[in-house]
Amino acid sequence: MNASLRKRLFIWLSTSILVAGLLAAALSFELSYEDANELQDAQLTQVAEVLSHDALSAAAINYKPRDNEDAETHYVIKRLGSLPPNPDPLVDLPLPDSLAPGLQTIEQRGIRWRALVTQSGTGQRFAVAQRMTVRDEIARASALLTLLPLIVLVPVLLLIVGLVLRQAFAPMRAMSAEVDRLDGNLLKALDERYVPLEALPLVQAVNRLMRRLALVLEQQRRLVSDAAHELRTPVAALIVQAENVQHVDLPVEAQTRMTLLRQGLTRMSSLIDQLLNFARVQGATPSMAQRLELSALVRTAIEETLPLAQAKGVDLGCVRTDPVAIQGDPLHAYALVRNAIDNAVRYTPSGGTVDVSVSGESGVACLVVEDTGPGISDADIERVFEPFVRVLGSQESGSGLGLAIARTAAQSLGGEIKLAGRADKRSGLRFAYRQAAL
Amino acid sequence: MRVLLVEDDPMLGNAVSQALRDASYAVDWLQDGRKASTALTHHGFEMILLDLGLPQRDGLGVLRALRAQGDATPVLIITARDAIEQRIEGLDTGADDYLVKPFAVGELLARMRALSRRRAGGSSPVLTNGAIALDPVTKTVSASGVEQTLSNREFALLRELLIRPGAVLSRAELEDRIYGWGEEVESNVVEFIIHSLRRKLGAESIRNVRGLGWMVERSANPGEAKA
Numbered sequence: 001m002n003a004s005l006r007k008r009l010f011i012w013l014s015t016s017i018l019v020a021g022l023l024a025a026a027l028s029f030e031l032s033y034e035d036a037n038e039l040q041d042a043q044l045t046q047v048a049e050v051l052s053h054d055a056l057s058a059a060a061i062n063y064k065p066r067d068n069e070d071a072e073t074h075y076v077i078k079r080l081g082s083l084p085p086n087p088d089p090l091v092d093l094p095l096p097d098s099l100a101p102g103l104q105t106i107e108q109r110g111i112r113w114r115a116l117v118t119q120s121g122t123g124q125r126f127a128v129a130q131r132m133t134v135r136d137e138i139a140r141a142s143a144l145l146t147l148l149p150l151i152v153l154v155p156v157l158l159l160i161v162g163l164v165l166r167q168a169f170a171p172m173r174a175m176s177a178e179v180d181r182l183d184g185n186l187l188k189a190l191d192e193r194y195v196p197l198e199a200l201p202l203v204q205a206v207n208r209l210m211r212r213l214a215l216v217l218e219q220q221r222r223l224v225s226d227a228a229h230e231l232r233t234p235v236a237a238l239i240v241q242a243e244n245v246q247h248v249d250l251p252v253e254a255q256t257r258m259t260l261l262r263q264g265l266t267r268m269s270s271l272i273d274q275l276l277n278f279a280r281v282q283g284a285t286p287s288m289a290q291r292l293e294l295s296a297l298v299r300t301a302i303e304e305t306l307p308l309a310q311a312k313g314v315d316l317g318c319v320r321t322d323p324v325a326i327q328g329d330p331l332h333a334y335a336l337v338r339n340a341i342d343n344a345v346r347y348t349p350s351g352g353t354v355d356v357s358v359s360g361e362s363g364v365a366c367l368v369v370e371d372t373g374p375g376i377s378d379a380d381i382e383r384v385f386e387p388f389v390r391v392l393g394s395q396e397s398g399s400g401l402g403l404a405i406a407r408t409a410a411q412s413l414g415g416e417i418k419l420a421g422r423a424d425k426r427s428g429l430r431f432a433y434r435q436a437a438l
Numbered sequence: 439m440r441v442l443l444v445e446d447d448p449m450l451g452n453a454v455s456q457a458l459r460d461a462s463y464a465v466d467w468l469q470d471g472r473k474a475s476t477a478l479t480h481h482g483f484e485m486i487l488l489d490l491g492l493p494q495r496d497g498l499g500v501l502r503a504l505r506a507q508g509d510a511t512p513v514l515i516i517t518a519r520d521a522i523e524q525r526i527e528g529l530d531t532g533a534d535d536y537l538v539k540p541f542a543v544g545e546l547l548a549r550m551r552a553l554s555r556r557r558a559g560g561s562s563p564v565l566t567n568g569a570i571a572l573d574p575v576t577k578t579v580s581a582s583g584v585e586q587t588l589s590n591r592e593f594a595l596l597r598e599l600l601i602r603p604g605a606v607l608s609r610a611e612l613e614d615r616i617y618g619w620g621e622e623v624e625s626n627v628v629e630f631i632i633h634s635l636r637r638k639l640g641a642e643s644i645r646n647v648r649g650l651g652w653m654v655e656r657s658a659n660p661g662e663a664k665a
Binding site: 229230233234235236238239240241243244247269272302303306307315316317321356 | 447449450452453454456457460518519520538539540541542543544604605606645647648649650653655656
């Protein structure tokens with residue numbers, strides 16, 4: 001199973017942060033709770049110190065809380081053993097004479113007190129006392145306050161950990177996207193500059209593999225190209241020889257057969273040209289990219305295809321020529337446009353129409369070639385892009401490479417080809433190419 | 439006319455020699471670069487047809503040596519390599535023209551004729567696509583053997599089309615080229631001129647390409663028409 005490194009790191013880090021945070025919180029609570037209690041003891045001692053003057057202690061002992069004061073929070077000051085018990089349990093604190101001097105916790109009638117027993121200047125023993133519940137409350141409140149920074153810190157830390165992890169794994173994600181974008185004809189090494197040290201060996205291994213693959217692809221492409229080049233000379237010889245034969249007086253029957261032979265040779269020669277074009281568009285040279293006027297490419301392609309269209313009796317023309325430019329290798333862009341138009345003319349029967357349109361709308365350049373040929377069934381639409389696949393039953397003498405060349409060129413240009421039926425429901429094929437306009 | 443053919447492929451060499459003899463050229467055929475260089479220093483040829491991929495010494499080497507001797511004999515390169523860079527290299531080394539295999543015999547002969555005309559210094563000023571021939575000096579046009587004179591506008595428009603037969607020119611481009619700066623363009627003037635040219639030269643002489651403009655057809659044998 002593929003475990004996500006990022007998720008694992010996040011879980012471990014967050015758990016650690018939470019546990020450490022809780023421990024720190026408990027410790028900090030405990031310490032400040034004790035601190036607060038000690039502080040209150042010190043206050044008690046201080047009050048007792050002040051009250052050891054007789055006059056003050058007498059006043060304090062006789063002090064009665066006013067109605068709007070919270071009697072519970074008060075210090076209670078009592079002479080030991082002397083006074084009759086007060087019926088109010090909150091204020092009344094009967095203290096036996098036997099209490100030892102010093103700080104102590106005592107319990108009277110179910111209420112716990114913290115009391116300091118001491119002696120005034122005249123030898124009068126008295127106690128200063130405070131209810132334990134009040135003290136505890138104060139201590140707890142101040143201890144809770146110390147937790148506040150931790151409570152804020154932990155979520156912030158978790159958030160930061162999440163962000164840092166995301167950031168740290170960004171190069172990996174970017175790299176996957178980069179690999180996804182590569183197509184079979186354009187193998188190039190991944191950028192190693194921003195790869196984290198830990199992932200570098202993997203990326204370098206991938207790059208070595210890519211270089212080996214690119215080499216194999218290049219060898220294969222060169223084989224096709226070399227083979228086509230080698231074929232050119234014998235085919236040229238055959239064509240010249242066939243023409244030479246026509247200078248000899250031939251019987252009419254032989255002349256007809258010679259014409260067929262020459263047609264076959266012409267077809268073979270255009271197949272070789274297409275093979276070379278195919279090898280050429282596969283060998284990508286993105287450095288050759290430049291600004292190209294789409295309409296100008298279309299015009300040249302139409303000029304080149306017109307003789308074929310006229311010979312077949314196909315009406316080839318433009319219905320729209322917006323001025324729109326694309327970025328790309330001129331060889332590839334021209335191969336795409338030329339093959340789109342050539343293919344349409346080839347598969348359109350005599351008397352048919354091929355309409356070419358170039359449009360530029362909302363940043364997208366679009367080339368559409370519509371013909372009135374038999375069209376392609378949905379089942380065949382993917383297949384016709386493969387080299388040498390021709391739709392069954394088609395009588396055409398094309399090379400079977402036109403659409404493969406167009407698609408390879410489209411991939412290297414960064415555009416997209418869509419084949420579909422005509423928009424107006426007549427029989428025919430609609431070839432649409434879209435690429436970002438410049 | 440004596441022509442040297444340098445081609446290592448026996449099949450193509452034989453065929454081209456035959457085609458040239460059929461066209462009344464005297465042909466010497468050699469199959470490697472070193473022999474070609476030797477032959478070139480001793481014999482006078484009026485034209486050289488040179489393959490690039492040769493044994494012993496490649497075609498560009500032969501060409502370089504030839505030009506280094508100050509020999510300006512027209513050289514037509516015949517090769518299977520058609521990458522732009524190779525064409526440029528061939529022409530820069532001193533070739534006069536370039537033909538990619540496979541080729542039609544007609545095209546080879548037409549290019550050879552063009553080379554010898556240029557050599558003679560009499561490169562024909564007549565513009566033609568094979569069917570129509572336009573003489574810029576007399577402003578006369580001949581089509582199907584009939585010679586006619588043209589108005590200035592008709593001449594200007596037809597000349598633009600004949601400069602590159604087979605190229606489509608749009609209305610705006612034609613207007614641009616037949617009107618000077620600041621001249622006011624009358625509407626439909628291009629259609630009007632084309633209409634009158636077609637009346638003189640035949641309906642098929644100038645073709646309309648739907649949505650793009652007009653063109654004259656490219657002939658298989660440029661330079662064949664008689665001016």
